[in-house]
Amino acid sequence: MRSDRRAGLGIPQGTALYIASVLGTGLLLLPGLAAEVAGPASIVAVLAVIALSVPLAGTFAALAARYPDPGGVASYVRRALGRTAARATGYWFFFGVAAGVPVLAALGAEYLTAVLHLDRMAVPILMFGLLLPPFVVNMLGVRTAGAVQFVLTGLLVGIVVFVVAAAFPAVEASRFTPFLPHGWTGVGTAISLFVWAFAGWEVGTHISGEFRDARRSIPIATAIALVVTGLAYLLLQIVTVGVLGDAAGDGAVPLLSLADAVAPGFGPTAVGAVAAIVVLGVMNAYVAAFGKLGASLAAAGDLPRVLAPGAETGGVPRRALLLTFAIAVTYCSIALVTGGDLRTFILIHTSNMVSIYTAGMIAATLILPRLTTGWFMAVVAAVLSAGLLVLAGGSLIPAALLALAAVIVTLWQRVRRSPSARGSRAGAPASTAADSERSAEVKTAARSAARDSALDVPR
Numbered sequence: 340m341r342s343d344r345r346a347g348l349g350i351p352q353g354t355a356l357y358i359a360s361v362l363g364t365g366l367l368l369l370p371g372l373a374a375e376v377a378g379p380a381s382i383v384a385v386l387a388v389i390a391l392s393v394p395l396a397g398t399f400a401a402l403a404a405r406y407p408d409p410g411g412v413a414s415y416v417r418r419a420l421g422r423t424a425a426r427a428t429g430y431w432f433f434f435g436v437a438a439g440v441p442v443l444a445a446l447g448a449e450y451l452t453a454v455l456h457l458d459r460m461a462v463p464i465l466m467f468g469l470l471l472p473p474f475v476v477n478m479l480g481v482r483t484a485g486a487v488q489f490v491l492t493g494l495l496v497g498i499v500v501f502v503v504a505a506a507f508p509a510v511e512a513s514r515f516t517p518f519l520p521h522g523w524t525g526v527g528t529a530i531s532l533f534v535w536a537f538a539g540w541e542v543g544t545h546i547s548g549e550f551r552d553a554r555r556s557i558p559i560a561t562a563i564a565l566v567v568t569g570l571a572y573l574l575l576q577i578v579t580v581g582v583l584g585d586a587a588g589d590g591a592v593p594l595l596s597l598a599d600a601v602a603p604g605f606g607p608t609a610v611g612a613v614a615a616i617v618v619l620g621v622m623n624a625y626v627a628a629f630g631k632l633g634a635s636l637a638a639a640g641d642l643p644r645v646l647a648p649g650a651e652t653g654g655v656p657r658r659a660l661l662l663t664f665a666i667a668v669t670y671c672s673i674a675l676v677t678g679g680d681l682r683t684f685i686l687i688h689t690s691n692m693v694s695i696y697t698a699g700m701i702a703a704t705l706i707l708p709r710l711t712t713g714w715f716m717a718v719v720a721a722v723l724s725a726g727l728l729v730l731a732g733g734s735l736i737p738a739a740l741l742a743l744a745a746v747i748v749t750l751w752q753r754v755r756r757s758p759s760a761r762g763s764r765a766g767a768p769a770s771t772a773a774d775s776e777r778s779a780e781v782k783t784a785a786r787s788a789a790r791d792s793a794l795d796v797p798r
Contacts, residue, residue: 401713
């Protein structure tokens with residue numbers, strides 16, 4: 340056993356990391372949006388997504404504990420479904436999940452505007468201003484310490500506990516009728532929105548190698564985090580509907596509206612300050628992930644290879660970060676030009692996450708040992724994820740286009756590897772080009788086989 344395992348993650352640190360990944364900015368926005376589209380029945384939507392999270396989180400825990408791999412979901416998809424499907428999964432993360440950036444930026448801007456009592460004309464300026472610090476920090480190669488992230492998330496959870504406790508006495512039963520003002524269609528839309536809130540369970544697949552005892556610690560940490568996050572979202576949804584009623588979705592900052600209703604003065608200030616800091620922390624974590632993922636995709640030939648520097652351990656993917664920054668600015672600009680409707684971006688983000696989860700769960704049913712607890716959870720999660728794909732409807736168009744792009748890249752690579760293409764390659768004889776291609780393919784296959792063989796060894 341490697342000696343550095345003694346310094347790895349234990350159950351307390353792992354639980355905190357899971358909670359930090361799942362219980363984030365969704366608390367700031369989604370209770371109000373869900374109440375607006377589904378009314379009191381938004382509580383049913385929360386319960387449905389919690390139910391979905393049990394097999395989903397359990398499957399990711401089983402995968403992370405059995406096959407520790409920093410490649411995460413894409414690595415499982417590669418093992419089970421092939422390189423094209425893995426490439427599509429990577430594109431869904433890099434381009435699709437990035438649609439959540441304007442949501443984060445707008446949330447931070449709205450809360451800062453409210454706390455600082457600024458004119459709402461400052462929101463666009465603050466949105467772009469919030470993009471800069473995370474990118475500058477990551478360009479310098481500095482990562483936010485895990486302990487700081489935990490503290491920030493802990494502050495947010497503390498504020499939520501304070502708001503919920505203060506709000507319960509103000510809950511009115513009359514605000515829960517009619518229970519289904521927008522029918523079950525509204526509940527379906529609310530479920531799609533809440534996928535944003537419960538995204539993050541896949542984090543364990545990326546950090547699984549850092550646990551001291553992955554097979555024991557990851558399932559326990561996952562279970563504790565599932566209970567904490569589920570209760571937080573459920574209780575907050577109940578008090579949001581019970582206190583604000585039809586006005587739950589009126590404000591740009593729902594949690595501030597709730598805090599102001601139950602604790603005028605102190606509540607909004609505390610919530611606004613902590614929320615703004617947490618938005619920066621979450622964005623910093625996502626930017627780091629996007630940069631590394633972009634460089635990794637480039638190293639694999641799935642993006643232009645000029646973006647590959649920094650993919651190695653300890654490297655700084657500056658070129659990939661610049662592309663990520665351009666994508667973030669583009670998405671934020673589109674959000675502002677179209678009137679700042681965040682719901683569209685949330686649905687695009689969540690539909691890509693659902694696509695990732697569906698592919699990951701299908702892969703899990705193929706690579707996890709059959710008839711084990713993890714395999715049964717994967718089967719259930721695959722069916723439920725497929726159901727979410729149906730609910731996503733038209734918002735799946737961006738994910739479908741990214742999947743098409745992955746197929747086109749595969750076809751292009753096959754054309755480039757064809758004998759005629761190798762023979763016509765400028766600057767090198769056909770035999771030299773062919774030998775080079777075959778050599779690279781043999782080395783890649785050998786590395787992949789060695790890695791897969793190592794991952795299949797019982798721990």
